[in-house]
């Protein structure tokens with residue numbers, strides 16, 4: 479290892495930005511390592527809040543972290559760029575050309591050299607090649623997609639009011655994204671009633687499709703049952719055990735050959751890491767393009783390359799299933815590497831990653847929240863709901879903010895948000 483190793487982290491999401499912040503503070507500031515973060519976006523957002531950006535119930539401007547500013551405060555470099563390949567022999571990350579919004583190529587394809595590479599590229603929904611989905615459905619996997627959906631939603635809501643017609647929304651995939659988005663849309667239209675048409679909420683007809691026998695299949699059964707009951711209570715249709723086989727411009731086609739008409743369609747099913755990961759020479763990947771890692775979080779046959787968060791897959795000893803792609807896993811893996819990587823660079827050992835299950839929470843906007851607190855939770859494995867569950871869910875984001883900014887700045891951000899909440903519209907209106 480060179481005297482000043484070059485650590486390159488690709489992907490500044492939940493795992494990557496936390497790790498870059500910690501390594502920048504520990505190693506970058508003192509010159510013990512050169513830490514570089516590469517992301518195709520210029521801003522970071524806590525991904526589990528994307529459905530609120532999509533619904534327009536939160537202001538993106540108040541929630542995003544600007545990489546360039548954050549990097550300069552925490553001793554690392556930020557480079558905008560989209561990774562499209564990796565040459566492990568030459569130890570370089572290959573980046574695509576960088577284009578201006580007009581499409582003009584600003585910088586051609588380039589490479590970035592590394593001594594240690596950490597892949598934290600996240601994931602997106604998986605349409606499993608279902609015909610028409612790519613063309614006709616919205617995805618809520620990035621800030622840009624959430625904003626595009628929000629724009630379409632505002633136009634469709636306006637159309638519904640002016641033409642006195644229903645607003646038919648269909649969501650495929652009843653994981654956390656689909657379920658939380660459904661509830662948030664209902665809440666949005668309740669709030670919107672105070673800005674114009676008092677009947678606007680009653681115009682919303684929403685259907686949630688799930689191929690598994692129950693919604694929130696990765697959560698404990700009581701969380702699924704309570705969430706489904708809550709969604710039905712709000713007036714939504716939940717169709718479990720239903721396969722969507724194609725998307726048309728005006729709705730979904732189902733496995734029983736029926737057609738379900740919709741004005742807005744969202745695809746929130748499945749998980750898939752970026753496609754290029756399946757084509758890196760000599761590096762293994764699974765059917766979802768995720769990279770298998772050892773318990774040290776290093777890829778199978780290369781000690782210089784690590785992968786963490788949703789783009790990786792790890793089955794811990796004694797477990798039958800790999801760790802789920804969740805914010806909790808991504809955070810703990812970043813914390814693990816932040817703790818042990820500096821020692822490993824000095825020749826120390828790299829202990830195995832151990833996951834502490836703090837439970838799983840799902841928030842149905844202001845209506846309710848449900849969850850369990852896991853084996854390490856305060857109430858071991860207990861089922862929680864209501865205000866306490868809502869607060870626990872909100873705390874996950876506040877903890878993330880605190881981990882990135884420190885207690886003082888996180889509190890200042892929270893206070894600014896509360897003050898803005900008093901003076902700004904409660905939903906996005908333009």
Ligand SMILES: Cc1cc2nc3c(=O)[nH]c(=O)nc-3n(C[C@H](O)[C@H](O)[C@H](O)COP(=O)(O)OP(=O)(O)OC[C@H]3O[C@@H](n4cnc5c(N)ncnc54)[C@H](O)[C@@H]3O)c2cc1C
Pocket residue numbers: 488489490491492493494516517518519522524525526527528529559560561562598599600601618619654655658752786787788789803804805806808839840841
């Ligand atoms: C709407 C929604 C709600 C969710 N709710 C929950 C929840 O309640 N609880 C929970 O535990 N999990 C939830 N999740 C899942 C959770 O957000 C993910 O598990 C988590 O974000 C994974 O973190 P990560 O660091 O691996 O990836 P991400 O946070 O997705 O970050 C990946 C980063 O990589 C960048 N990137 C991607 N490709 C490239 C490339 N080729 N080149 C350069 N940069 C690239 C992206 O811009 C992004 O910044 C939710 C997800 C969504 C979409």
